[in-house]
Amino acid sequence: MSLLFRSRQQGAQQVNISGFRRFVMFWVHNLQQAVASLGELARYPMASLMTMAVLGLSLTLPATLYVVVKNTEAIGADWQHASEITLFLRKDLSQQEVSTFHKRLSLSNDIESVRWIDKNEALQEFRESSGFGEALDALTNNPLPDVLLVLPVANKRGTVQAQQLAQQLRNEREVEQVRLDLDWLQRLEALLNLVRDGLLALAALLCIAVVLIVGNTIRLNINSKRDEIMVMKLVGATDGYIQRPFLYTGVWYGFVGGLIAWLATAVMILWISGAVADISELYESQFALIGLTFNEMLVLWLLAIGLGLLGSYIAVRKHVRTIEPQ
Structure with missing residues (x-):
């Protein structure tokens, strides 16, 4: 009777460890x-x-x-100037107003840099490159406006983002016209x-x-x-x-x-x-x-x-x- 009990006890022990053994043998x-x-x-x-x-x-x-x-x-x-926005300002703005607007845009979080092309410098450059110096001298007023070249930050240089930024700048009081050439980028x-x-x-x-x-x-x-x-x-x-x-x-x-x-x-x-x-x-x-x-x-x-x-x-x-x- 005791031998049968010991045999059953040993069998119970084997059942208790068989799950662990199966787990180990599975991976082995x-x-x-x-x-x-x-x-x-x-x-x-x-x-x-x-x-x-x-x-x-x-x-x-x-x-x-x-x-x-x-x-x-x-x-x-890397072609950073692809989405550069050109702002043609109103001709009736004073130099002080243009300077203030230029500084305000430079502080914007959506703009990396702003380059100001003075209308007098632009006229002089056009006179030297075009060959129409005498015709320009006959003009009483400078026909060219001040221009700001706006370069958006890196995450705003995509087609859609640059167009949205251009639309925002178009609503500014100082801006007469906005040009954004994205044809090649599109x-x-x-x-x-x-x-x-x-x-x-x-x-x-x-x-x-x-x-x-x-x-x-x-x-x-x-x-x-x-x-x-x-x-x-x-x-x-x-x-x-x-x-x-x-x-x-x-x-x-x-x-x-x-x-x-x-x-x-x-x-x-x-x-x-x-x-x-x-x-x-x-x-x-x-x-x-x-x-x-x-x-x-x-x-x-x-x-x-x-x-x-x-x-x-x-x-x-x-x-x-x-x-x-x-």
């Missing part, structure tokens, strides 16, 4: 299967590297286009929007292609191990246990493919940075090509891993379940 098995799936890829290095290279190069194109768009936006932002923004939309469409198509490539590769791996999977199911292995190594294979595809995409993008940026520097020097500009930041590289790498996992998940969910022992 996951680690073992992750390493085993990597070893399986190493058995066929050429085929594995080709799949990883296709995945990586498929992500290189949208990553490179993203860098192009980002640098184009930086060029537009064209640039429209072109960038088109490129962004095209980039998103291209990235979506290439991501779908990556998922299909990984899914097809995993499907072939499953079919090659069909007999092994049937034996595992005969001895009681669950679908989740069987699927796990294939899922890790997809993760490894994405892991290495993401590194290849990052390296390929970095090499392309390094390759063309010299030509960009030469062009910047010819135009007397300090522009330098901007590559991917650490966060952007991390997003690219995680995206590749996620696509690899998604492709393998679709394949194993569809094909492992259909394999049953006869």
Whole structure:
């Protein structure tokens, strides 16, 4: 009787620790299967590297286009006089009134700088450059107004923001006319929007292609191990246990493919940075090509891993379940 009691007591102790053991063994098995799936890829290095290279190069194109768009936006932002607002003041204003208005605009939080072009200086410059000196001398009054060149702060240089600021300045009592030439900037923004939309469409198509490539590769791996999977199911292995190594294979595809995409993008940026520097020097500009930041590289790498996992998940969910022992 006592032996039976001790046996039941030992069994109860095993039940009490079996939950912890299952938790530990779950992660141990996951680690073992992750390493085993990597070893399986190493058995066929050429085929594995080709799949990883296709995945990586498929992500290189949208990553490179993203860098192009980002640098184009930086060029537009560096062109600070693109959104410069020209204010033609009323001719009946005195110099004191113009000076007061100039100082008031300089203190505005929406304005970075204000340059005052005196009407007498403007007339003298026009006389020297136009060749109409005698005709201008015949005039009794200066026909030119005082002009203020207003440069908005950085966050007000967009098309919409600059137009809103111009409208506010148009309502000022001292202002006769406002000129804001944003035609080329509007064209640039429209072109960038088109490129962004095209980039998103291209990235979506290439991501779908990556998922299909990984899914097809995993499907072939499953079919090659069909007999092994049937034996595992005969001895009681669950679908989740069987699927796990294939899922890790997809993760490894994405892991290495993401590194290849990052390296390929970095090499392309390094390759063309010299030509960009030469062009910047010819135009007397300090522009330098901007590559991917650490966060952007991390997003690219995680995206590749996620696509690899998604492709393998679709394949194993569809094909492992259909394999049953006869």
